[in-house]
Amino acid sequence: MSKIVTEIELRAPLDNVEEGTLEFEGKRYLDGRASDPRELGWMCGAPPPEDRRVTFESDTSFDFPQKRWSLSHMRELVATVNVWRGQGTPSQFEHSDKSADIDALAFADGDGRIRRFDGALLDTYADGIVVLHRGRTVYERYFGALEPQLPHACYSVTKSYAGTLTAAFVQEGVLDDSKMIPHYLPELKGTAWEDATLRQVMDMQTGLAHTEEYTDERSDVWAYRIASGRRPRPAGYLGAQTLCDYLRTVRKQGTHGEVFAYKTVNTEVMAWVMACVTGRSFAQLLHERLWAPLGCEEDGYVIVDPAGMPSAGGGLNATLRDLARFGELIRREGEWNGKQLIPASVVHDVQRGGDPAKFPYKGLPGYSYRSMWWVSHNELGAIEARGQHAQRLYVAPKAEMVIARFASHPLASAGHSDTISVPQMLALGRMLRE
């Protein structure tokens, strides 16, 4: 297949096309197979032809289907800082291949449609998936532009890394989650966080005059992204020059501690506290506490803002296997080859979850949120790290299972993939548990 569609066709939703497309919210997009970036020729050639280039400055890097290339090549678009794996030998997972059984696994999606596991991956625009069961690799697949050694954008899966580290420092007495944010960051006096505790920030229970709508470019989350170096600056841009400058502009609205409200800026504040108190950047902490002791296979990296601050809200990029290693660490309650890298109490606290009464989020019924993790409270005891365009780390202790999954779904919001993925992951856990 070497179908080439024109730029105009690619930028606009595709009408009058049925085969090789999927419809979301009244618009048609190339499907998981037809949007394969290699087949479409994105960034192929020396140099790539103009209508096949993904350039950061054009602000189309993250349009669909360009993002099917971009999410596996973020560092080729923006400035990044390395997360060093160290000099040790990579840890290895034994293999116990169950591909045939897993591919054929049938399950009913949220709309009642019976799907196969393999087809469901394509329909959720998976770029790759690794499944561990009892610490062994039972399933591993790559699609699109992803390769085993290539880091992929984690987006908000980053938050669960940051939340885990912060919770560890709280447990170890380095941080006190009952303190108000200005105790650590006097710079944030007079902002929304003036009277928010670190714990409220960790649990996204702050009242902020800050909107986070990925489909509306007027939403505050877009201004945050521009300030933090993750979107190009419009000509004559006079807004906040750095991530920390931006955080200083956020004002309070409502009450802290009352209700879950997902705002990425909370994660940046949390990570800023951690950096100030430890004297270590987020990238250094990831290296010291996770990448090196876990024996990660490849270096990761984090997008930095113009002042060199790594974005803990969504800037991490890691390989699929290294994401799976983190998941396996959490499944093992923070213990890795005889060493306790993260206190077990941190994992237990996340698994207990937050107060469901403070979690009004309808998209994930029965869930709660704790220390930047999504807690399913389901029969598998699963907790999830979740990032836009369908990034997932699914840790299911009662099935002894970890699923690491990267994707480049056309839509930022999770609804369309969750309808398929939530029952898909549950079905796989049930199968492996038996």
Next chain:
Amino acid sequence: MSKIVTEIELRAPLDNVEEGTLEFEGKRYLDGRASDPRELGWMCGAPPPEDRRVTFESDTSFDFPQKRWSLSHMRELVATVNVWRGQGTPSQFEHSDKSADIDALAFADGDGRIRRFDGALLDTYADGIVVLHRGRTVYERYFGALEPQLPHACYSVTKSYAGTLTAAFVQEGVLDDSKMIPHYLPELKGTAWEDATLRQVMDMQTGLAHTEEYTDERSDVWAYRIASGRRPRPAGYLGAQTLCDYLRTVRKQGTHGEVFAYKTVNTEVMAWVMACVTGRSFAQLLHERLWAPLGCEEDGYVIVDPAGMPSAGGGLNATLRDLARFGELIRREGEWNGKQLIPASVVHDVQRGGDPAKFPYKGLPGYSYRSMWWVSHNELGAIEARGQHAQRLYVAPKAEMVIARFASHPLASAGHSDTISVPQMLALGRMLRE
């Protein structure tokens, strides 16, 4: 020492200061010790204070002394592509420490002043140095912001990597260096390279209407850098958008094949030919032919332009030890652990050098230039890869010695460091040869 000088003092040459400074071309600069970026606090803090930030967009990233931080942190400023080391175990050099003897080695610099080896490193703003003798590490030092695992800007040392690969492809029959450039790149018909052979390009014997003066921002080399993503674009920039677009604008002046004339754009044309013919990017080729088979310790990276093209003229960043591995490969005439990674004839051809009559460059008397290497024709049979701000790879077969040296000298041009370094490297070779 925790001397902090103000932004204004740093930007301007320092007058009325003697201690801790050096004078070049009538201006005073902080010396190698006083310009230590950690001591000065560059990019320290979360976020770093405004007067200690190195930001790409401000176009001060490569001012002195900021560059003492920047050259060890290029990827935190610009977009880059990874040069993967692969999954193998790193190759190791045995150690045979001769630090004390080498530190104390006395030699006369070009002005007749007697210096010690260790002091000379400080006075040439070394960021690090590794010396191999008979394949063993005899000396290894890090200064400034450099660490063993951090890649440092190679600048034009990159050219010798690219020249070696191109010469290998010529030797292997993949490329024909007698062909005119448009044979491979029809895009360059009508440009300076229309009637230049690949060999003339490889040896920098082209007549180009293109100036390369690092001290004059009106020089063409600055426009090339802006187009290739290595300098920020001024507001309203309407010039070439990509490296290849830029190359298409270069016109002929003079005659090809007559005389050596150092123009970085030749290297970009050479690497573009290699990428087109092999179907592999420069970064992929570095991985396949050098980084993986050499057992490099860390991934390297290359700065990319807005179309994703790696800059072969000066965009490579590598660790000091991995640079030394490349030098040792050349010293071993392309053989590594029983495998011929680069044909020995490529190394022999470089060692024979170019025609000294076509090398009018007064800065390095007796030298010639071949396949993007500088050929000393000295008693050690040394060839050099040379990059601005005093980057060096010095391969001296008759002393069985390799010197890899990174630096962040205030001046781009090599004169002030060569006055010290050329006799310094020769003296070390003589000492080790005995």
